[in-house]
Amino acid sequence: MSNHDLLIIGAGLAGLRAAVEGVRQGLNVAVITKVHPVRSHSNAAQGGINAALTDRGDDWRDHALSTIKGSDYLADQDAVEIMCREAGDALIELEHMGVIFSRDDEGKLGTRAFGGQKKARTFFVGAITGSAMLHVLYEQSVKYNLSIYEEWFVTKLVKIHGKCVGVIAIDMKTGKVESISAKSVVIATGGAGRVFEPSTNAIICTGDGLSLALRSGAELMDTEMIQYHPTTLAGNGILLSEAARGEGAYLVNSEGERFMKKYAPDYMELASRDVVSRAEQTEIDEGRGINGCVLLDMRHLGKKFIGERLGYLQEVATEFMGIDLAEKPIPIKPGMHYIMGGIKTDSNGATSVPGLYAAGECANVSVHGANRLGANSLLDTVVFGRRSAVNSVEWVKNNKQIDIPEEILSSEKDRFQSILDKPSSGIRPGKLRLEMAEAMTKGIGVWRDEKSINNAWETVKNIRSDYENIYIDDKGKVFNTDLIGALELDFMIDVAESICAGAKARKESRGAHFRTDLKSRDDKNWLKHTLVNKNDEDFLVKTSEVKITDWKPEERVY
């Protein structure tokens, strides 16, 4: 059995940033990841990263206010303050590491506008900002000679005497199941888009970390807050960055009208994502859509400009839709994109389980509240990735390594064997996943109400009982993606139920959680976080107070 001071699950931006910090702090660090680091979904962030650079007269407090207003006042304001204050240093550090951010005429870092903010403070690399950052953090991991369990799939967090002491994982290349002990563990497994269909998320975004945390007794917070991104392709759900609108693209309905003037006269296309998605869905529902979509029009930006600043969008539009963005508007619709909710942490990444930390999309600090601003997710990953590793140092110093008992390992092995041993008849995991994900999109969409939430939850519960009857074809050890898929589905069912539990509990509309049966925000009763716990079979929901510092809740108008 190998052991480490700090084991990080996931090698996206949050995971790698935590790892680099852990190494710098002198810890024995390892990263365990089910895909090679550069395959992680941080790649898919396109538009940029927000930061208020004070040396050019920007004010982090203005960024904080935009973030809090964007969150529909559900973000914890002390955490938002930390993120916005540290943004400048985090950005400059990334630049020094080698990220090739776009420049202005003076050769300084250039900006573009982004949603929910009046000030342009989004720093970017074309429309591949996430990819450019991820590859640079991978470069840093090479520089620091980081040890990486590459293509290992974590199946269980091990808790002994109430503390997280390591993990059980499968080496996918060989099929070997091993325990890895660690004094502290950071979950940085990203989002859970596969719980919905369609989604902008990658096939790997199965919410593993959320379920791992839940099963080890950690709480999930505000799980009902699911972001529907305003500009995704119909069918496959592929994302077209908000950068398009940041650079001036219009949203147009079937009558050729820039409809956002009805919904957000001041911010227009650059209102918060939840607002724009609802506006689009209203247009579509009221018959001013085109085949279930509205149009994103950037013809006026010109071919050269599109190529230079939005090159990846042009690539996606051409390859997947056969549309030249300089020639034709592209049909888009709201699509599931991001989970604001996640493993509840404090502003240092600590969860309610001692020794267990979380950072990035899987975590909820909470800085995004009920709706995340575009370009705040990349910022979240590096700021809180770093902080989680810094914070673990003290814990590592004061705690001894604990060996993982053989019984825990063998009971996990038995669990996998029981899936392998299932008879060759029954239901394939892929089919169950699709059924569940489509029900989730239907029930917990841009709009939702008591009935739709109940329906979704009912379906997920049925899926859970059907899971007993799954079967897989692959009985082998080497790269058995069939088995991994079945285990991921097991995780996803937990995540889906947590989302339903949060959605059912919150009796109001706030940010991305818009209930057609309870249309207004209810600050009196619901300026609160929902906290989901799993207790044997049941998902229990409690609430906790939102931390308000300087910004009192106001009506949210864009």
Added chain:
Amino acid sequence: MKAIIDVKRFNPENDSEEYFQKYEIEVEESSTILDALIKIREDMDGTLALRCSCRASICGSCGMKVNGSAKLVCKTRLVDISPVGGKVQVEPLGNMPVIKDLVVDMNPFWNKVKQIKPYMKPDSEPKAEYIASNESMTHLVDVMNCIMCGACVSDCTALEVDKNFIGPAALAKAYRFVADPRDDESVERLGFLNKNSGVWDCTRCYACVEVCPKGVAPMDRIMKMRDLAINEGFKNTSGYRHTESFVKSVGKFGRLDEANLALTSVGFFNIFGLIDLAIVGIRAFVRGKLPPIIPHKAKRNENIKRIVKKLENK
């Protein structure tokens, strides 16, 4: 529409050798090859192993050979590869060992990337950001477009015969640092890349440029680094001598003086190289393929000379 996909299979636990398996499936007109493969895996045959993730040509997981050449299958539509009902053959990437089915061992690939020291090496850092022109950064974005999918390495003809060649992906990555105005070790990097297995081992076959799904054009970056290496004074390579001798020969005879080109490339003081060359020479002589010791001049040599002069003065 119906699609027939012929997939190269290999499971080290059961199979002694690779074989092709045909799958007939119903897909949408707009389906990509990845859509089809996922459908096969989810609905028909869960034993099929492949890597895939983002579905949007940014994660680089799904590099595979399609009808013989490397592609990202997530951005390759079935209808673009073959007419309805035509053959679509999918194989794992080349130049890398197969783990199972369409999954290759990319460790050799990443080890090459690590060889080029793929991280910024500045002498010192400014307090705020580095000042750099937008043009210099935009130029690098084209290289940063590389998603490390391995398509170029798969189809690299030089790697096929020389496993030690650093290869197009890692060399393009190296260019990203050599050309970065913020990096202070460009010269050292060029010194390393100028050695054996580096920039001079590319055979300029264009395969990498052709198959790259992200327009990175690795070979162009390699050629640029040759120029930069020469400009930095790294001239003691057979590659450089070859280039110089090539130009001289054309300038003088209007065509290649192959015998002299071989000699000058190896270098007159390179005893072992000369012995190797002598063996090749003898074998060529036996087969009647030895080039003339004194080359024939091209017809209208004067015109060619004028062109060469013009280019030299440019």
